[in-house]
Amino acid sequence: MSSNVQQFPQMLTVAGIDSSGGAGINADVATAFAHHVYPATVVVAVTAQNTYGVQGVQLLEPQIIEQQFASIADDLAIRAVKTGMLGDQQHVEIVAKALANYDFGPIIIDPVMVAKGGAKLLSNEAVTAVKTKLLPLATLVTPNLLEAQQLTGIEINTPDNLVTAAHILQSLGAKNVLIKGGHAIGNELTDYILLANQTEFTLVNSRVDTIRTHGTGDTYAAAIASNLALGYDLVSSIKQAKEYLYTTITNQIIVGHGHGPLNHWGRMCN
Ligand SMILES: Nc1ncnc2c1ncn2[C@@H]1O[C@H](COP(=O)(O)OP(=O)(O)OP(=O)(O)O)[C@@H](O)[C@H]1O
Numbered sequence: 001m002s003s004n005v006q007q008f009p010q011m012l013t014v015a016g017i018d019s020s021g022g023a024g025i026n027a028d029v030a031t032a033f034a035h036h037v038y039p040a041t042v043v044v045a046v047t048a049q050n051t052y053g054v055q056g057v058q059l060l061e062p063q064i065i066e067q068q069f070a071s072i073a074d075d076l077a078i079r080a081v082k083t084g085m086l087g088d089q090q091h092v093e094i095v096a097k098a099l100a101n102y103d104f105g106p107i108i109i110d111p112v113m114v115a116k117g118g119a120k121l122l123s124n125e126a127v128t129a130v131k132t133k134l135l136p137l138a139t140l141v142t143p144n145l146l147e148a149q150q151l152t153g154i155e156i157n158t159p160d161n162l163v164t165a166a167h168i169l170q171s172l173g174a175k176n177v178l179i180k181g182g183h184a185i186g187n188e189l190t191d192y193i194l195l196a197n198q199t200e201f202t203l204v205n206s207r208v209d210t211i212r213t214h215g216t217g218d219t220y221a222a223a224i225a226s227n228l229a230l231g232y233d234l235v236s237s238i239k240q241a242k243e244y245l246y247t248t249i250t251n252q253i254i255v256g257h258g259h260g261p262l263n264h265w266g267r268m269c270n
């Protein structure tokens with residue numbers, strides 16, 4: 001019998017595992033597969049979590065995190081990397097050191113701070129490390145409104161403040177900035193993008209009336225990283241990622257009783 005050999009571009013996610021399968025590394029892996037991209041993983045944290053909230057967090061020992069990076073770098077050909085939940089200052093620093101050391105292609109930093117139910121996924125002290133160690137490495141940083149406020153110290157309550165915050169994130173070293181609007185009030189959600197060449201644009205979509213939005217931020221960043229691994233430029237990677245995300249929100253699946261996960265088969269339902 002003849003065999004079939006195929007090659008898929010490889011991406012890497014550096015984040016936490018969600019036992020309920022909807023966010024973190026689980027969302028990233030599902031997103032990569034849906035894009036026909038092969039996902040490698042560096043596990044930084046294990047969470048006991050469901051659609052109601054986070055019940056437990058365990059950060060892994062530094063040595064096994066460093067070993068995961070080395071194992072991947074020694075063997076795979078990673079074309080894009082994204083980071084998610086990193087936990088505390090020490091782990092942010094370990095990850096930043098590894099990302100500076102190895103060439104995994106474009107670096108998407110999703111500065112995950114708080115889970116949907118309000119549980120902290122990044123300690124307060126770690127915010128400084130994200131600013132000083134991770135943002136200078138970022139090809140793209142993708143904060144939500146609260147994360148953008150924390151990182152810049154700016155209260156984002158007007159479109160002007162939003163633009164100011166994006167420029168501050170650039171001055172901290174992130175080349176491109178995407179501030180997500182999912183936490184805004186109202187039925188129209190706007191993401192604001194400021195590119196390295198100072199071009200700016202927005203992506204606007206209507207809010208889907210659903211509580212099943214567990215893992216939206218992770219999925220968005222993982223879809224951008226997948227598109228970059230496929231060879232798309234940054235702007236089309238962002239736009240296509242947004243479309244992918246929307247299909248996962250509009251085609252709902254029923255898992256759990258709270259903030260349920262997205263539907264990564266969503267594209268096949270349309
Ligand atoms: N109910 C919704 N309907 C449509 N789009 C949504 C909805 N909720 C979130 N989004 C979109 O998902 C993206 C991520 O939104 P958000 O600002 O909530 O990120 P996040 O807080 O990082 O997500 P997470 O809670 O997974 O960490 C945004 O582009 C936002 O417009």
Ligand SMILES: Cc1ncc(CO)c(N)n1
Binds near residue numbers: 018024217
């Ligand atoms: C492990 C993990 N990473 C990220 C998030 C944010 O969506 C979460 N809830 N859990």
